[in-house]
Amino acid sequence: MKFDLTKLDELLKGAEELELENVDMSVGELELALSAMVSAAKRAEYRDLSFEALLMDFPGRVAEVELGATKANGGTRKNVVRVGGEKTLPFYNFEAQNPYRPVIAYDVFDMKVHLAGPVRKHFEEVLEDPAEWAKLCVKYGADLVTVHLISTDPTLKDTSAREAAKTVEDVLQAVKVPIIIGGSGNPEKDPEVLEKAAEVAEGERCVISSASLNLDYKRVARACMKHGHVVLSWTQLDINDQRTLNKHLLGLGMKKEDLIMDPTTAALGYGLEYSFSIMERIRLAALKGDGDLQMPVSSGTTNAWGAREAWMDAREWGDREKRGPLWEAVTALTLCLAGSDLFMMMSPTAVGLFKDTVESLSRPREVEPLDIGNWISMR
Amino acid sequence: MAKKLGPLDIYRYLPKTNCRECGEKTCMAFASQLIERDVKLEDCPQLMKPDFAEKFHHLKEMLAPGVKEVTIGTGDAIVKIGGEEVIFRHELKYFNQTALALGVHDELEADALLKRVRYVNDFKFKRIGEELTLDLIAIRSVSGDPERFAQCASKVSAETGKPLVLCSYDPKVLEAALKVVGGKRPLIYAATKDTWKEVGKLARKYRCPVVAFADDMSELKSVASALRSMGIEDIVLDPGSNVKNLSSVLGKFVLARRAAILKDDKDLGFPLLGIPAATSAENGLEKTLKEVMIAATMMDKYADLLVLHTQEIWALLPLITLRQNLYTDPRKPVAVDPGLRSIGKPTKSSPVLLTTNFALTYYTVVSDLESAGIACYLLVIDTDGLGVQASIAGGQLDASKVKDAIKRVRLGEKVKHRKIVIPGYSARISGDLELQSGWKALVGPMDSSGIKEFIEKKWSS
Numbered sequence: 001m002k003f004d005l006t007k008l009d010e011l012l013k014g015a016e017e018l019e020l021e022n023v024d025m026s027v028g029e030l031e032l033a034l035s036a037m038v039s040a041a042k043r044a045e046y047r048d049l050s051f052e053a054l055l056m057d058f059p060g061r062v063a064e065v066e067l068g069a070t071k072a073n074g075g076t077r078k079n080v081v082r083v084g085g086e087k088t089l090p091f092y093n094f095e096a097q098n099p100y101r102p103v104i105a106y107d108v109f110d111m112k113v114h115l116a117g118p119v120r121k122h123f124e125e126v127l128e129d130p131a132e133w134a135k136l137c138v139k140y141g142a143d144l145v146t147v148h149l150i151s152t153d154p155t156l157k158d159t160s161a162r163e164a165a166k167t168v169e170d171v172l173q174a175v176k177v178p179i180i181i182g183g184s185g186n187p188e189k190d191p192e193v194l195e196k197a198a199e200v201a202e203g204e205r206c207v208i209s210s211a212s213l214n215l216d217y218k219r220v221a222r223a224c225m226k227h228g229h230v231v232l233s234w235t236q237l238d239i240n241d242q243r244t245l246n247k248h249l250l251g252l253g254m255k256k257e258d259l260i261m262d263p264t265t266a267a268l269g270y271g272l273e274y275s276f277s278i279m280e281r282i283r284l285a286a287l288k289g290d291g292d293l294q295m296p297v298s299s300g301t302t303n304a305w306g307a308r309e310a311w312m313d314a315r316e317w318g319d320r321e322k323r324g325p326l327w328e329a330v331t332a333l334t335l336c337l338a339g340s341d342l343f344m345m346m347s348p349t350a351v352g353l354f355k356d357t358v359e360s361l362s363r364p365r366e367v368e369p370l371d372i373g374n375w376i377s378m379r
Numbered sequence: 380m381a382k383k384l385g386p387l388d389i390y391r392y393l394p395k396t397n398c399r400e401c402g403e404k405t406c407m408a409f410a411s412q413l414i415e416r417d418v419k420l421e422d423c424p425q426l427m428k429p430d431f432a433e434k435f436h437h438l439k440e441m442l443a444p445g446v447k448e449v450t451i452g453t454g455d456a457i458v459k460i461g462g463e464e465v466i467f468r469h470e471l472k473y474f475n476q477t478a479l480a481l482g483v484h485d486e487l488e489a490d491a492l493l494k495r496v497r498y499v500n501d502f503k504f505k506r507i508g509e510e511l512t513l514d515l516i517a518i519r520s521v522s523g524d525p526e527r528f529a530q531c532a533s534k535v536s537a538e539t540g541k542p543l544v545l546c547s548y549d550p551k552v553l554e555a556a557l558k559v560v561g562g563k564r565p566l567i568y569a570a571t572k573d574t575w576k577e578v579g580k581l582a583r584k585y586r587c588p589v590v591a592f593a594d595d596m597s598e599l600k601s602v603a604s605a606l607r608s609m610g611i612e613d614i615v616l617d618p619g620s621n622v623k624n625l626s627s628v629l630g631k632f633v634l635a636r637r638a639a640i641l642k643d644d645k646d647l648g649f650p651l652l653g654i655p656a657a658t659s660a661e662n663g664l665e666k667t668l669k670e671v672m673i674a675a676t677m678m679d680k681y682a683d684l685l686v687l688h689t690q691e692i693w694a695l696l697p698l699i700t701l702r703q704n705l706y707t708d709p710r711k712p713v714a715v716d717p718g719l720r721s722i723g724k725p726t727k728s729s730p731v732l733l734t735t736n737f738a739l740t741y742y743t744v745v746s747d748l749e750s751a752g753i754a755c756y757l758l759v760i761d762t763d764g765l766g767v768q769a770s771i772a773g774g775q776l777d778a779s780k781v782k783d784a785i786k787r788v789r790l791g792e793k794v795k796h797r798k799i800v801i802p803g804y805s806a807r808i809s810g811d812l813e814l815q816s817g818w819k820a821l822v823g824p825m826d827s828s829g830i831k832e833f834i835e836k837k838w839s840s
Contacts, residue, residue: 045605046601047601049600049601049604049646053596054637054641091625094634153807155806155807156807185772212773236769237764268700269506269700270743270766271737271766272704276704277469280467280468284467306826322665323693334675334679353669354672357625357673360624360626363627364626374657375620375654376520376546376548377523378519
């Protein structure tokens with residue numbers, strides 16, 4: 001390599017200070033050394049530079065979806081819950097203020113289910129009574145309650161649609177928060193079950209979970225339009241499927257304001273990154289103006305409890321009472337940062353942790369002064 | 380890389396000889412691979428010749444990631460951070476995973492100090508075929524006494540091969556430790572508006588990477604720029620971990636990363652440091668739980684290095700798992716090939732188990748079977764890369780699919796029994812499966828960690 005010594009010489013002329021401690025470098029490092037020397041030769045100085053933030057002005061906006069209906073709107077809920085309306089990515093408070101905070105829906109099942117220890121201990125008394133279970137959730141601070149009609153599954157209890165609808169009525173009586181109604185996941189039976197549930201819950205503006213590509217989603221969607229509910233559009237970790245299903249639902253005459261998407265939540269350690277990136281891509285597409293993806297996003301965060309690291313009582317993994325809720329809370333937080341709006345959760349401890357973090361992420365921009373020495377000298 | 384490069388932009392500067400010496404068929408293919416970062420410029424022997432020096436340097440600059448890669452430590456014990464070139468992982472991938480440093484300080488009793496250091500040394504956690512570790516030890520000067528700090532650094536250094544972070548705002552304190560451990564290329568924390576010159580001199584003298592710290596973005600840029608004016612290019616940025624206001628922390632991290640990648644701002648094109656260890660107890664929530672949530676927030680949004688206080692395994696486990704998730708290559712397929720696998724050396728009376736072709740499910744099951752030492756056949760069903768619960772819910776795993784797979788792999792010829800263990804979450808297909816296939820379906824545990832016990836208690840051929 002050649003260097004132009006004349007130029008270097010010129011540079012050095014104006015230098016007030018030059019330190020050449022680095023001259024014992026090998027030939028391989030010569031290039032670096034040269035640039036270091038040249039820079040060192042320049043006057044080392046502190047200049048007050050001003051940082052100009054690169055702010056994004058996204059053309060698109062996520063639809064606002066209202067859940068639950070009060071008396072004024074033909075329902076019996078005490079309050080409505082709003083999700084969506086985002087103008088930028090979650091908590092990018094420096095460029096725009098998104099209107100709503102993430103909301104929590106607690107899970108309730110219509111039959112006794114197996115729950116992980118750290119969750120079960122909070123619900124031990126109510127596991128066989130969905131209405132009491134729902135009440136307890138509200139006590140724990142639930143924004144919404146999801147009643148999962150899993151007993152309708154033909155391989156479980158094969159509860160009839162009519163009987164299941166009764167459970168929905170009981171829950172609507174028991175609590176005044178908006179509710180989400182879920183089927184058993186059986187594609188043959190769910191349309192019938194959800195249709196009946198939609199009928200008895202008429203006017204309450206529930207979320208009906210779910211319409212998916214593997215069942216008669218038209219029947220579910222039409223029931224929701226007829227009885228005034230919101231449809232949960234559920235796909236499995238595939239953004240193109242999600243767009244397709246949304247298009248179909250919009251094609252049936254539904255509005256963006258009547259839809260929420262669930263692109264599937266894979267738990268921390270078990271594919272969370274797929275959910276993270278799909279939600280991030282969905283939200284970016286929405287903000288860039290893709291009308292087929294401009295709906296709020298829901299996460300079945302409870303899936304975190306399927307991870308053995310969450311439920312297993314393994315001494316080498318430390319205290320399960322803390323590890324389990326953290327597993328759920330970190331899953332929620334990560335998907336929240338990717339763009340999810342609504343979180344179906346189970347552990348009150350996890351919800352508390354998640355909400356506390358959201359609170360901190362929602363603080364106004366004014367920065368509280370930071371005692372910089374503090375963390376270093378902390379005992 | 381401020382502008383998104385295409386293969387043509389790169390190709391212009393390549394030799395265009397299609398000599399294949401790099402292993403690629405054409406220079407254009409090599410150009411595409413360069414953008415994907417699957418190959419390095421140095422892999423092209425032509426480019427390394429003097430005639431191409433200028434083009435080589437031009438390409439080097441074009442391909443330099445927006446966030447510079449910074450190396451901490453020496454020899455085998457190095458940690459690389461930064462080197463990132465995308466804002467979102469789906470745009471390419473995130474490269475160097477967030478390094479985790481555990482804090483110690485110079486007022487710890489000798490025993491407690493050694494215990495913490497050894498904890499970091501010995502921390503190994505195997506997960507889906509990868510060994511997850513803690514990466515560095517951050518030594519804080521609590522005493523403010525240079526001698527004491529140097530002694531502590533020396534003790535820690537003697538005990539560990541992990542790279543160090545030396546933490547003090549007092550250049551004299553830092554210098555005392557650098558005299559002892561400076562040869563190991565620790566990360567120096569921190570240069571500030573007031574100390575950039577003295578700390579910068581230390582960084583240059585000991586050739587160590589150095590953290591620029593400021594609570595304000597303009598000041599941070601100014602400190603980094605001042606360090607650069609001294610010829611220092613191994614910089615890490617600490618925009619201030621105000622753990623009471625994650626809104627401001629997230630904002631600064633995001634804006635710094637945008638400046639680096641989208642604006643090609645050289646002063647901010649460096650890895651980011653977050654300090655969840657600064658968490659203090661409030662709101663009645665346990666401090667450690669909070670620390671994890673803060674660390675997870677930072678990790679989700681661009682932190683390249685975190686200094687942690689907690690050494691509770693229940694707190695670290697979610698964090699190292701999150702890190703493993705985020706830094707997985709999104710280009711890696713979700714699915715493994717379906718078919719029949721042999722685990723160990725199965726015989727005609729060995730168990731047959733069933734799982735899906737979702738990579739994570741598959742690897743988890745295989746690792747559980749291997750560690751349990753169970754010789755068996757594993758029938759992997761094509762569920763479009765979905766896990767058990769999801770594919771049962773979505774219909775990608777049903778009785779007829781299993782029946783077809785049993786036929787296709789000629790399972791009847793491999794074993795003399797007619798029994799298959801299916802995952803606990805797929806219990807609902809057991810009846811149908813028996814009807815359709817004539818094989819007895821044994822409903823296994825909900826989680827494959829229970830397979831060993833299940834096989835011991837329930838299996839007989």
